[in-house]
Structures are given as structure tokens and as C-alpha cells.
Amino acid sequence: MDFNLTEERTMLQDMLQRFLAERYDHEARRKLLESGTAYDADILNELAELGILGAIFSEEDGGFGGAGFDISVVFEEFGRAGVIEPILASAVLGGSLVAALGNDEQKELIEAVVGGQSVLALAHGEPTARYDLSDVRTTAAADGNAIVLNGTKTHVINGGQAGKLIVSARESGADTDHVGISLFMVSSDAPGVSINAYQNVDGTSAARVDLTDVRLSAADRLGDAGAAFEAIETAIARGTLAVSAEALGAMDAAKDLTVGYLKERKQFGVPIGKFQALQHRMADVLIEIEQARSAVVNLAGHMEADAATRDLHVSATKNLIGRVGTLVAEETIQMHGGIGMTDEYALSHFARRLTMIDHLFGDVDHHLERFIALSAASGGQL
């Protein structure tokens, strides 16, 4: 057993931590959010120059990492700093899919993603789908040599900033069949694409994308017709790891702020951290965060396992992260009193992100149910 990061990953972590401590302060981030801007392009470029996006991809795909632990190292630091730049959307979701399914020509795009010049977004969710990944009703119909897309995609992370959208659409099968789903690369300015961007509660950016008779050719398809589902599940598994690690970083940051506050805030003539009612709860918060850390390690370590094993860990981890994330958000706000509810103070931002992560890629209940089903299907063999 070895719970230490490799030397390369430790270096990556140190470098990223230093960069974010210097360049990513809460005040600037809050002002950016207030202005309605989705992210700071300079920061994205600097992160790219540091090689942070390259860490998401394997060497053969043009990066220098790509494994579960590479993703978790990067995203834990993002969570600690509250990074909103579109790296989940572009590298982890969009980029992973291009790497998994793209032909040589399509894969050329990855270089621009790694370099920060190109932003991708995965347009997969739909109004009726909730957290069901196979619920795809957007249609891809053949019309002579052309393929015509029609449908609506919701909650597209960074959909308003992406040059290219990776759009899922059904070429055959019923509404929730696994088979029949394809992925297409669609330029965001293609005729028939209408993008309605908005800010999420946690300051990240998302969009609804309406597709009306969007005409593509077979060369825009990623991989074989109707066979994209497994790759989508893998990309979402990677995304789930990313946001779980991000949540862990946010929990740490919320915990640090709260411990500092308990020592500094005086009421009744003593620091409130002297009240046992708060001490014990803060101790519980710490215990739960350590559990979250282990859950992220579990998932990162099983990212490259067979799909059944991996998915069991995806659901276990996301369920636990959802539970602990809510606990940490609620308890740290409560222990701060009124200050914890203000927009100006960083804690409320961590609390919002933690809570919204529960709504990304499946919440506590969804993953509990999925865990039960996967566990039963494996016959307890895992």
C-alpha cells in the first residue's frame, strides 16, 4: 500500500497550489462573478501554460497524465480555490470524449484544448432526463448525405463559451435505450443552434441549447453510429471524479475558514471555539471530510478498472460526497452565524458549490439507488 502521490503528481499539486494562492483570490473571483463574465481567460491561459489541462490527457492523446489520480489532484486544488474556468467541461468531459472516440483528424482538436485556445462543452442532458444518462430524445435523422439534429439540451456546462459542442443524439432505439446514441461535434455558431447561457447558483456558467434542423455530415460524428453510450458513461465517470475531488477541496477550504473563525470570533467574552457544542460538531465535520478524502481516493484508484467496478465506486463516492458536502455546507454556515450567509465572505461560495455538486451527475438518492442496483448485479463479487 502507498497512499502518497507520485513525485510528478506532488510537483503538479505544489505548482498548482502556489499558482492559485497567488493568482486566484476570492475578491477578484467575486468581482468577476458579479460582472456576469463566465471566467477569466487569462487565468485559463496561464493554467494551460502550466500544463494543468495536459494533466487530464494521456501521453498518447497529447497530454502527460490522464489517470484518475491526475484528475483528482488537479480538481482538489480547483475546489480549494473556487476555480470556475471551463476545464471540467472542456478537458474532462468534451476532451475525454474526443480522445476516446475521435479519429486522427478530430483528435487534432485536443491540442487546442490542452493549450486553452479552444473550449469544448458536452451537450448531453435533456429536460426529461434528470440524472439518467441514457435518456436521449434529441434526434439525428439521415437526410440524403446529411444528418439533421433536432432537440433541446439543458444544463450544458460552459455551453455559452464553447466553440464546439459535443452533442448527443439518438439515431435509433427508444427514448432511454443505451444503444442508438451517437455523439456529434457541432460548431456553436452553426445554423439552427441557439444557445441560452446563464449563471448557476454557484457562479459557474451553463446554457440551454436548442437544436433546430442543424445539418451535419457523417464526418462530424464521433465514433460509430449509435455506439457512444459507453464513452459517455466513462466521460461522466471522469467528470464525477473531478467534481468529487473539487468538493473535497471546497470542504477543506470551508473547514479551514470555520476553524479560523471559531478561534477568532468572540461572544460572551470567549472565542466561540471554546463552546463544546461547537467543538464536537467541528470534530464531526473533520471526521466526515476524512471519509470524503478516502472516497475520492477510492474512486480515483478505480478509474481505470473495468466498467462495473468503476461504476460501483462512482456511485459510492458520489453518494458520500453528496451527504458530506451538505453537512459541511450547512454546519460551517451555522457555526459562522450571519457572516456565513454573506456573499462577500468566501464561505458562502464554497457552500454553494458543495451544494450544487450534489446536483451534478446524480445526487445522493440517485447514486444510492444506482449503487444498490450495481451491487446486486455484481452478486456481491466486488
Added chain:
Amino acid sequence: MDLNYTEEQEAFRAEVRSFLADNLPDHIAEKTRLGKQLTKADTEEWNAILNARGWLAANWPKAYGGAEWNAVERQIFEEEACLAHAPRLVPFGLTMLAPVLLAFGSEEQRQRFLPRILSGEDWWCQGYSEPGAGSDLAAVKTRAVLDGDHYVVNGQKTWTTLGQHANWIFCLVRTNTEVKNQAGISFLLIDMNTPGVTVRPIKLIDGDAEVNEVFFDDVRVPVENLVGEQDKGWTYAKYLLTHERTNIAGVGFSDAALATLKHVAANTASGGKPLNQNPHFAARLAQVEIDLMAMRTTNLRVISAAAKGQAPGAESSMLKVKGTLLRQELTSLLRRAAGPDAMPYLPDYLEGGDNVDAMGPEHAASAAPTYFNMRKLSIFGGANEIQRTIISKAILEL
């Protein structure tokens, strides 16, 4: 024991229900139902309708224009009002200041201020908390120094709810620094249009700015605005807080939230079936409902003791803790029920815009902001930790 309401109480409920059906404006009920923000004008409109019926000031004596309802009648009204999606009445003038004026104010003060609360001429806010005086409220530092027939006030209040709409603020101020904390506090009424008063909004976690900081810089307040005796303000402040606490249980709000949640859970598809058939969600929903069924009765037990004249003491702390936890759990479940649709932040929609895209089902837009906003329930009105200390000292004698 008889768990049924009396015939008169049932008749009263029917009367309230039909009044609400006939008089609550649709545009206001709709905003409340969807968790949208009410404007000052909305609040004033609804207050005026209630006042015309003599129902605005539920707990005041008839002689001052109140309804003089007992605690059970007030509870019935609150339940019906919540279920009809009537907005919450802003409590500061009606249920906080007025009882203090009725109990400790001069007749002159009652004649001067109470009618203006009813008519809507005055909007009051509460100036208790300060940056250094939260749970330790007796640590207030805002100074009021007597200078002829005026007090000169200097200091800062914070977390002043809806202070942006208010023209009057009731404040705890320090008038004596020589004595121990509680003994040197006075209860002062301050016209916010006096020179030297500045109000600054504080944006909260839900994106809205319902609270403010209020600064006092050499503000001259006539001595006739002192309530009761100088340096005796702590007694009045505590009296007010028990009134604040009984309202915070909020069973009516929980009833309404549960009804909304059940409706949403029955009409949201999740994995090919309605969400209320998802065993995990259904179990959570059932747990809250079971707790709420008991809470309704806990509330009535405390209230009917109060209606017989026994003042609710530490029992109101139990209502506050359990009532607020239940309300928070309900908003937490509504957020979960909204699923991914809880993520977009849509201030224009929440501010009431009818033509603004809700980006999903209409109930979902306010789910996360309301969940975050309701974190305040366990912080204000005496944080839940403080309530537990009161319970363990006063009831358990620990």
C-alpha cells in the same frame, strides 16, 4: 383529551378560508407560491387588505385596531394563510414592537405609533444585532448620550432585515457604561430619516439583499422616543424575543412547503416513475411528514397553554429548534426534487419578471435560493445553539 377543534374554531377557520379565497390577490399568491421576491408595494397591498378587515394585527387589542385573537385563532389563521400562499407578514412593527409598546410604552407612544403601523405609514425594522453583539446581544455598543432633550446616538447595527424599506428602527442602545452589560441598555425608537443615519445593503448567499448595515453618526433622537425607563431596555428586549420565537416555529409554512413538495414529487419523473415512488426520496418525504404531524401537535400543546394565559417560556425554544429544522429539511428536499433544474440562478425571474425564462419547471427556479436563505432560520431569533442552552438550563436544570 380532545384533539378536535371546537365548533367555533372550525367556523373561524372556514371564515378565514373564504376571506383568503376572495381577497388574496392572485399576483401576490403566485409570487409567494413560486418563491419569488415580494416588492414593498406587494406587502403594502396585502397589509391594507387585511387591515380593512381588521385582521392585520392579530394579537393587538381591539381598542387599538387589532383582531385580539387568542393563540389558537392566530395559529388557525397562519395555517390557512400559508396554505393559500399569502405572504408572510413582516413582523417588526406588528408582532415585535407593538407588544412592547402595549406592555411598556406610554399611552402617547401607543397613540402615535400603533395606528401608523396599521395604515402602512411606518415600516419598522429591528436594530438589535451589531458586529460584536450577535448571540451575546447584551454586548451592544451603540451609544446614546443624553444631551438636553435629545439622545445623541453613535454606532452600528447589522443584519437589519428589510431595513431598506423602513423609515423607523427600534434599537437597543447603551446608555450606561458603568454597570454590567444588561443593566445599561435602553430601548430607543429612531426615525431613519434623521440626519446621520446610513443604510447599506448586504448581499446574502441566495443573491438577494434582504439585510442591511445601519450606521448612526451623531444622530439626534428626541427623549420622548425612549420606551419605558432608561437603562431598563434589556427587560423589554427579552419580552420581545419570546414573541419573536413563537412566530419562528412556522408550522403553517411547513404545511405549505409539504403540500408543494408532495405536488412536485408526484409530478417529477425520475428513472421512469414519479419521484414520490423513488424509495429513497419517498422515505425522506415520509420522515418529514411524520415529524410534522407531531410538530403540529407540539405546537398546539404549547399554544393552547399560552391561550389559557400561561406565557410560553423555554417551551418556545423547543418550538424554534424543531420547527426551524423541519422547515430547513423541507427546503432541502424541494431542492433535491428539483434535480439538475435547481442549478440555474435566475434573479430576473425571482424578482417577479413574468416573461423571463424559468429554464425548467417553475417551482425549481427558487429551490436552491430558498434552501440557502432558510439557513437563517437556525441562526436568527437566537441561534439554535442558544435555544438548546436555554432548554437545558430552564427545563432540564442542567
